[in-house]
Amino acid sequence: MDDFGRRLLQRLVRRTPAQALKATLGKWERLTVAQRQSVDFTQPKVAVMEQLVAIFEENGWTVKHITELEMINYMENANRGMWHAFQMTDPKDDANAVEMMQFKEQFKSHLSELVRHVSVKIKKHTDEALWIRIAWGDSYSPPNHLKPTYVVHHLQTPYVFVTSLNSKQKPFLVQALILSTGYQGIKDANLSGQKLTAIRDLLMKQYQQIFPSKYNSPLTEKNETVSNPHIEREQSEHASKRLQMACEAFGDGIVPQLQTAVYKLETKFRGDANTNRTMTKREGPFRCLVKFASTNLLESFRECASSGIASTPVSPLLSSITLKGRNYFVVTENGLPSSQT
Amino acid sequence: MKVGDLSVYIDMSLLKPFSKLPALNAATILLVEREERFQQNLADALVGDTTVTVNVRLAKSLPLPMDNEESRPRIDLVVFIINLTSELSLKSAEASLKYLDPGYFLGKVCFLATNARNTSVPTERLDAMRKLAASLHCPLLFAEDQTPDGVNSATERLLTVLKVAAGLVPTATALYLSSLTRCTIPPDIDQPSFE
Amino acid sequence: MAEMLHLSVTSGSDSSALSDQSASSRVGNRSLRVAEKERRKNEAEDPFVAALKYFSDVEAGTPVVGNDDFENNLVLVEKVAYSRGLHPEAISIMLEFAMSLRMGTTPCVRILKCLIPASVVPQEAVVRAWVWLTVGKIPTSTQILFIKWVLTVFDMIDGKDHLRAVYGFIFSFVTDENLSPFICHVLYLLTRKESVRVFRVRKLLELQLKLGRQPYLLHLLSLYKVFCPELVTLSIPSRLRSGFKNHNNPWKSALSAVQKRNGCQVPSSTSLLFTNKDKTASRKRKHRHLELPALRSVTIQMDQTASSSISSNSRMVVPLVQVHSFAELLENIHRIELPAQMGSLLGSSLALQYLDCVQDESALLRLNFWLGFALHEEFLFCGDGASQTSEEALLFLNKLLSTQHFLQEGFFSSEAFLYKFLNFWDGSLFRPQILDLLSNIPVVPSTKIGQLLFEPLMQLFFTSSLFFKCGLMECLNSMLLKWLTWHSVYALEDDLDISLNSHTSINMTLSGFKDSVMKLIHFVGRLASVGLQLEGCHSVLLSFILDFYETVCDTFLKYGLPLVVVPPPGVFYPALMATDPVSVDRLAYIMHRYKVNLMSAKTQEKVTEAFYISRQTIREFNHYMVVMVNCLWNSKMFHPGMGVQLGEELLLRSNVAQHWRSFDLIHHPAFLSYAVDFHQRCWPARRDMDLNSIKLAKPWSWYLEYLYSQGYDGLKQIVPAH
């Protein structure tokens, strides 16, 4: 195996924890059981690395196979790097009829037309998702497998999730996608996060939403904390109402795990003139950036709202995270987030 | 983030201390806390008292909703739990005060402050807290809500006040006790403690 | 659990170290050396050694990327570091390698993170690293990381003298805005008197102008001020936030783990390697943030070997004691540097003794600075209720208490702390300790006593449980006792002017003192009467109250304070009507003592115009006596002119036969049982019991005898002479 292959493999080994690595190798059909058992994951990475290299060499495997391995590994633990969502617009009539095989070959052909050196790998994940690994090169250099772009797309849906794509390559990818999915336009969905699952669930509505209904929802029962006949909660219905509102705004149960929400304000500064005259005097929009960050943003918002720390009904600025499925907003003078959905 | 409890009440009725008859050998305490955290523990501890039956009503703020007006027993003591690390907590308590009948301020209101020894408590807020309590002639108790012992002692102190306020102690009245325990604004002892 | 176990282990080791310092130290050193040699030997063929070698002589500019043997070696070192910790040489090698940027900045962070010392950190290495800090182009974040590391392992650096030598050099970093918080912390730990200079103070003040009143600057300045008040003129705010956070996050867990392991393996190596100043330094820092577990092993030793801290300098002192006078010892005390030393003074009786007899203002000031600071940090500005129940806090308070009991006076810093703390107290947190501390406070001027003490105590007393009430009574009683004792000790013959506190220059006239005492007594009287009323004359509370009055009634004879204050009716009558005979008897005894005091006071009055007892007092006393005698002996309860007046018809309606008798020694609820018992013994034959027959002359005297024989001497004292 050439030196580049070594580096690729080494990087893969180093940045994945031993157990995950083990699992990945398990998923990978190429290894025989004996080979799989031979690798001892308790020893330090370096040694593991050596063993793997040995195995690869005796089977004469090359970069191609390593990328395969890497891809599987990425598919298994996808919550790495920064994922960005794109939304394709105005579909043609046949958009819904696209099926995998044709998409595969179309995408590959389109992309290779656009870019000279590019290596594309497409795999279908268990959840019907198409995983695309693109190693970009350009007309002079061969595909760079060290920083590949990953694209995840569910056929028949307008959404595409992309990670580690640089602006130079974006137009190519976009075009190839449009051409091979039968849509006519594509735009940034203004949603990004470290967890692929989170942004996918948010856009594909794969989390539990709560809607107003005439039957009293299970939420109210959940909210009941009557521990003793002598303890009475006045305003308990207010609490349950708050909870209902909070859940309507941010979802119930396990919500998509977003980390950030960013609001770019371009509004006129309001405030009494005498306190900060400098701010009120200046003409032109008052720019500032508000950023909420948390390990699980929606959950914390929901908690805030239900516990009454935040006001209910929830401010549209916050509720539009789930409503519009985005976590980057530009708030202009009219107050509400400018919606391009 | 916009903050403030927006739950709007249509009926702005005062809470009155003597509008109802007392129950036999029972006392009712109303715990008002914006965060609704500490009140639950306190309530559990309060009802544990075996000598009298203690009813606890929990509220986030005043006024109380009209619809459980009739189910509500006569409230003998109103306790405002204030988390000194949050300005909001104090503000909401202040706002709630105006829904109390003046009668309550004759010894049937008391403030319970938590986190007083926390680093992040500005002196101003502490002073404001004391001024408020002093101006209303109410006792201001401090509690350690973090530790079980703290909760227990807070409970017992509230019970001590409650029993008197509910007229269960034959030799004392609420007004009498409050005249002994009411908060006073202490002098700012401003000799730096290390110098 | 693990910690407790660990604690016991270390303490064991300490006690051994304590038993015979000089010997054990020698032994310890030897054993240590042996251990060290051992380690060397079996590490000779160790790959770890090879790894270290690699790092010590890898030439500069070697690439890191794809460099496998670098990777391997580093992995090896890391493994050792996280399991056993690195021995001194290893530390110096790795530190040198990292800071010299021989292989660029990339490995720097990774190495710094794994610098977990097994025993100590050679200060030379640290000094060199400081130097590198200026030479190489180390990114700021890494620089900060290094300083954090220094702060974390500060107590493990085997000496501070060289570091102090480069104090000025370190100080020069202070101007760097990113570093200055951490630098200030380091300086704070290194500062001693001679390192405080005008230009440094000026520099710091400049910085303060530039950056605003940053807590870390304030802290350093306040320390400077303690050393040289004349140089630092700015006023330090009283509510000073805790300036220095602990920065041990990257090393915390690993360090504690390693220390646990080594703590049991080679306790001697840890316990003895820490010289006096290290321990105290650590103690001081510890009390800035108790939650610092990494240093606990160190600090706990500190706690147990409170006296070993002195012992280690008593090692050099003790011979001097035999030879020379206190002058030598004084020097030694001064050689011990302040205020880092102060922590250990608390624990060590020797040091305290010196401190006590040395009228050294500055030493006390420094001790108080440290103490006040520690108390403040721990109990008034704790972060998020972390340290509320912490064992260390308790240990600390108890140590402080024992110290104060030893000195038989409170530190004024602890006094100031108490006045603040009472206003935030929930009445249960550290109750025994706080009350005990409170009982130690010196006499408070009568003008301030009300607001400082009485108001907060009133609120607490009346809202708290019976047990608190009793506790406070006890506390106030012992407070009074101490005041009186102290008065009897320090009062000069011509009682014009007496110095209040052996060390502070606050003076107080006798009348002033009398006022304070009087106020205290009246205050307690109020608490007592209302307390009894609220608690339904609970007999336990009553007994604590009577304790107090046993002290009060003897102020003149026992403590030579010309003052007599009789109890209020709210105390007298509940005691008189108490259902338990003991209380009644004690009341009798107390009244007796009052009598004696008043008598002697009278005679005094004749001789010298010592003091003038108000007729009012005497009238009250006489009234009480009359009531008592009439009620118990003459069975003239409810007679006109008695304390308790009741309408005639009301008494009739109560249809109690011979109601006037109902509180005499026979019918008094407290003594009824005795009366019955006596009756049976006296007339065993009688079927029908007639208690009144005891009232007859002969049986009455027998009955009284019987009562006295039951141990009720108090009654005997005031029995009217027939």
Add this chain to the structure above:
Amino acid sequence: MEGASSKGVLSHLSHLEVVTRSRKCEAQQPGRVAELKAKAAALVKQRDQLKAQIQIQQNLQKLRKSMNKHSNEEEEEMDEDSENSQLLRLMARHSHLRDLLDAHHLIGGYDVIKTSQGKGMCVSLATAYEGVYLDTYNLELDLKPKLRIRRHNIPPFIPLNQLAEQSNMEANIKPFLHLLSQHLNAFAGRKQQLKLVKENHKSIEVMESNVLCSILVLMLTVPRQKTAVLCTLDYTDQTRCLPTNARFESEDKELLNSPDWKKHCSLLKDTPLHKALTTMKTIGSIM
């Protein structure tokens, strides 16, 4: 050293306080027991009520049968214990009405409720296949200023906005809802079919499918000669849960040209997939 002694007293007092407190807790235990007893009693009571209800329900069934029958026999049934029968008749009416309501749902009535004081409404569309209720989807709509979809939990591969346009929702919502529920039901149906196939026909391998379940490729095997037949179904009309086109691929062409395989093709087109497969199995053309 009275200091120590006093400390002793103080700490002893605190100790006593703790003891008394714990005593209180013990005192509570019986209270707890009583609580549990009460709870048990309540539960028993509830059970009895439920039993009674079952009884009543059975009566009602009888009654309603009789109501549907001629009135005259009903009379003589009913004249015993009339006040009870009065009640029963009312209840019968009530349950009858409820059934009507359910029927209304089934034939395409919608669960609609007002939200935010009439400024909006919330529609919930239940999907069902072969009498089995499947997922329910919700739509929250704004009525003012103009009718528009505010919030929903309908998967993105259902072209909601398109449907809204082509059935111009703003003008009249009913056709839109109808169309939508058609789509949803069809989707649910297809999904269910696929699920059933996966469950019941282990021998058949699902080669490909997609989230919309609009394309399905199955690997069938002919029993004896073990020839693999690739069956591709596509459901271009997404309002139906039957394929618009079904075709087979295999190496031996004459097999596919055989009449019964032709039949299979049409069979697949107009019977639900899992049923079709079972029949094919029973015939014995696949295993």
